[in-house]
Amino acid sequence: MRKTPKGIKTRKFSWTTILLLLLFVLLAVLILIPFYSIFLASLRPSTEIMRQGIGLDIDLSIMSFDNYRHLFSGQTKYFTWFFNSIKITAVQTVLTLLVSAFVAYGFAMYDFKGKNVLFTCVLFIMMIPMEIIMLPLYQLTIKLGLMDSMWGIILPAVAGPLPIFFFRQYLSGISREFLDAARVDGCSEFGIFFRIIAPLMKPSFAAMGIFVGMNSWNSFLWPMIVLRSSEKLTLPIGLNSLITPYGNNYDVLICGAVFSVIPIILLFLIFQKQFIAGMTAGGVKG
Amino acid sequence: MGLKKNAAAVTKEPKAAAPKPGKERTNSLLYSQKLAPYLFVAPFVLVFAIFYIYPVISSIIMSFQEVIPGQTHFIGLTNYKRLFNGDLGQAVLNSVIYTLLSCAVVVPVPMLLAVFLNSKKMVGKNIFRSVFFLPALVSIVVAGLTFRLIFGEMPTALLNNVLSNFGIKPIKWLGGPAQWTTFFALLVLCCWRWTGVNIMYYLAGLQNISVELYESAEIDGANAWQQFRSITVPLLKPTFTYVLTISIYGGLAMFLESYMLFNGNRSPGGAGLTIVGYLYRLGWEQANFGFGCAVGICLLVATLTINLVQLKISGFFKKE
Structure with a gap:
C-alpha cells in the first residue's frame, strides 16, 4: 500500500516528535529527582536519613510534618x-x-x-x-x-x-x-x-x-x-x-x-x- | 596635568557670568558636562581602588612576607619557591580535569538540547524550559546537601539503591578508592545545575537566527543535519564562545561544589581539592597568608593571561 506524500510527512513528523518528547521527559525526570527526593527526606525523621540516606519510595508510616512543625x-x-x-x-x-x-x-x-x-x-x-x-x-x-x-x-x-x-x-x-x-x-x-x-x-x-x-x-x-x-x-x-x-x-x-x-x-x-x-x-x- | 585642568576651570568660571560664588558653584557642578562623567563614574573608581587595587597590591607585598600578627617580615622569594609542592599540584590537576570534563559536557550538550527544544516539532517547550531552569535557583548549600545524600555510600542511598537493581554493588562515590567516582559526582552536580542555564543562552542565540535562512535552505533541499551544520553552528558561534568562557571560568574557580559534597574542605586524599579550595585552606585553615597570597598572585597572572589570549583569539581587540 502506498502512502500519499502528505501521509509520510505527518508520520515522520510524529515519530521525531515522540522521540524528542521521550528524551526531554527523561531529562526532566532526572532533573526533578533531586527535588523530589529531598522533599521526601524532609518528611522523614532525621535518624532514618542518617541510617539509610535518601530514596524515592514513599513510606507513609514514617512520614509526617513533624520536621516542619519543629522548624x-x-x-x-x-x-x-x-x-x-x-x-x-x-x-x-x-x-x-x-x-x-x-x-x-x-x-x-x-x-x-x-x-x-x-x-x-x-x-x-x-x-x-x-x-x-x-x-x-x-x-x-x-x-x-x-x-x-x-x-x-x-x-x-x-x-x-x-x-x-x-x-x-x-x-x-x-x-x-x-x-x-x-x-x-x-x-x-x-x-x-x-x-x-x-x-x-x-x-x-x-x-x-x-x-x-x-x-x-x-x-x-x-x-x-x-x-x-x-x-x-x-x-x-x-x-x-x-x-x-x-x-x-x-x-x-x-x-x-x-x-x-x-x-x-x-x-x-x-x-x-x-x-x-x-x-x-x-x-x-x- | 591636574594643575592645568584646575587653571582651565578657574578661567572658565567668570565667563559663567554669575558673581555669587556659593550657590553658583554647586549649580555649575550640577550642570557641568565636563565634570558630570567623573562624578557618575566616581563610585566605581572608589570601589575599584579600595576593593581591587588595594588588595592586589597588598597581596603582592604579602607574597614576599611571612605574615605573623605583630612580627610580619620579608622573606624574599621563599613563598614562591614553595609553590611547587604536591598539594598545589594536585589542586591544579583536579581543577583542570574538572574543567575539561565539565566543558566537554556542559557546553555542547545544551546546544543540541536547545536546538531540539527550538524545533517546530517540539511540544511543551515552555514546561521543559522551566523544569530545566529550576536547579539554577537552588543555592549550592541545598544542592550540595541533596547530592551528598544521593551519592551516599550506604546501599540504601538513592544512587546505590537504583544501581543495585542492575546488580551493581554499592560504591563509595565520594572520596572512594577510585578517583573517577568523585569526579563523576562533581560532574553530575555540575550538569544538573548548569545544563538549564546554558540551554537558555543557546535559545537566546537561536532567536537571533533569521527563520528565512532555514526556509531558503529547505527550498534548496538541505536536510535537517545540513541546516544544523551550515546555518545553526556558525551563527551560534558567539553564544558558544560565551558559554565556553563562563564554563572555563566556573570550572577553574570551582570550590563550593566540592566543599558541600565533602562536608567541608577535607576530602579524603585530596580527591576534591581544587585551586580555590587550596587557597581557602591556606588562608582560613592554616592562616598562612604570605604563601596564600603568592598562590593568589600566580592565579591572577594565569587568569589574566588565559583571558587575554582568549580575547585575542576571538578578535575582541580588533573590534574596539
Missing part, C-alpha cells in the same frame, strides 16, 4: 537567618542597581579622558574570580572594621561589573540628542539621570534585579568568611552551620533547605520570563 516552632534560629537573608538581599540589590546604573550612565553618555582605561578595569573585574583576591580582601575587611556586618558583604560588590556592562549596553541604545533636549529645558546632569533615564531603564532594572538578587540570596563563600556570630548569618551559611558529622540537626537542616527553595520557585513560576532574562543577562554581546 516553625521558633526554637531554632532559622527564621532569624531567613530575615537576615531577605534584608541583605534587598539592600544589596537596591544599592548595586543604583550605583551600577549611575556608573553605567557615565560610561554610556559621556566622552571623557580615561574612559577607555576605566572601562577596561570593569572588564578586568569581570574576568577575575573574586576568590583569587579573597585573602587580601579578608584582611582589608578586618582593617575597615566590616567583619561580621552586612556592609562587609555588600560594599565590595556594590559596583558590579556585569550590571555596569549590561546597563551601559542598554543605555547605548538611547540617543544623546535626547539628553541635549533635556539640557535645553534646564535639567541638570543628575536631573537627567534620575528623572528621564532611570524611568526608561525599568526593564533592564528588572532583569538585573533578579540577577543581583539571586546571586545575593544564594551567595555563600564570601558571607561565610565575613559573618561570624550565629544570629547574623544568612540562610545558606546558617544551614551549612547545621551540617555536623553527627547529623543531629538533619531534621531542621533538610526541611529548612526545602523551605528556603520554595519562595524562589514560586517567584520563578510567576516571573519566569524576567528570571530567565535576568539570570542569563551575561550573554549580552559586547
